[in-house]
Amino acid sequence: MTDNKRRRRSEMTPEELRQHKLTIQRKSYRKKQDEAGKAPRKIFATDEERKAAANARQRKWFDRKKQDREWLDKWNAEQLARYQKRQGPKGPPKPRLTEEERKARRKAYRESYVRPEPTPAQMAKWSANRRERWATYYANERPEQREARLAAKAFYRLTEVQPKVREIVEHIKYDFAKASSEDARQEVADEWADTGLSCWLTAKALWYHDVAKIMARYGYNDFEDPL
Structure with missing residues (x-):
């Protein structure tokens, strides 16, 4: 051991000397592991590194939320400008419905949307179209299709329902x-x-x-x- 190294060790504090010896031990252990062909041991992060990573993730999450809010505000502003442009500069303000008014409007729409009953003329027309389609099907029916249809008809006739x-x-x-x-x-x-x-x-x-x-x-x- 040279005088320079001995002098540097003599100038170290007890904590620095302990860390220096620990580093030498780790290098020796790593050298033996490499010579034996073993994989290096996993090095775990320190508490400071874990806290820094958690803070970075939290900051990234808040930045993403901020970007989402900025995008929504920009979209609302564009929709408002589009509405005002369509209505004119002196058009009425865009209506803002409450949740109760929105539910009432949806309910009124559902109640108003009722399919009208078909008229006798429409039902007769549908029946004629149905008979025409079945006549076309029967005329172009293949033997295997007719056999399968009659077998199914006989089965349902036996089971009644x-x-x-x-x-x-x-x-x-x-x-x-x-x-x-x-x-x-x-x-x-x-x-x-x-x-x-x-x-x-x-x-x-x-x-x-x-x-x-x-x-x-x-x-x-x-x-x-x-x-």
Whole structure:
């Protein structure tokens, strides 16, 4: 060991000397690890480095939020300028609806948007178009298509109703059997009749023979079995 190094060590404080010896030990350990072909040990960040990284992430998040607010303010200003340009320099101010007014306007729009009932002329026209399309299909039907169609028709004729309709039929019969009074059965009939107006599966189930007889008993003759 040279006098220069010995003199520098003598000038070190106890803490500096401890760090110097620790550095020498780490270099020696790393050299042995490299000679043995082992991967270097993972070096963890210090508390100061972790705090600095957390502050950088937080600053980046706030900067992004600030950019979003600036973009929204710019977009609102552009929309306001576009509205004023369309209305003229002396146009009325842009209306600002409250949440209650916005909900009321949406509700009024939903209630006003009701599909009108088709007229008899429209229904006749649709029926004629439907018959024409089916006639064209039957004329161009291939043998395998006709065989599959007749097999499906025979299957549904044997099962009387589709599986989903059969499930609704069982549900209706269960509700009527569960009702303990005539008033309760009348309520059940009213409820299923109202449901049948909006669901074609339920309406088809109400045409089923057993259910149609029960519904006719409580004032709904429209659901009698057409067959």
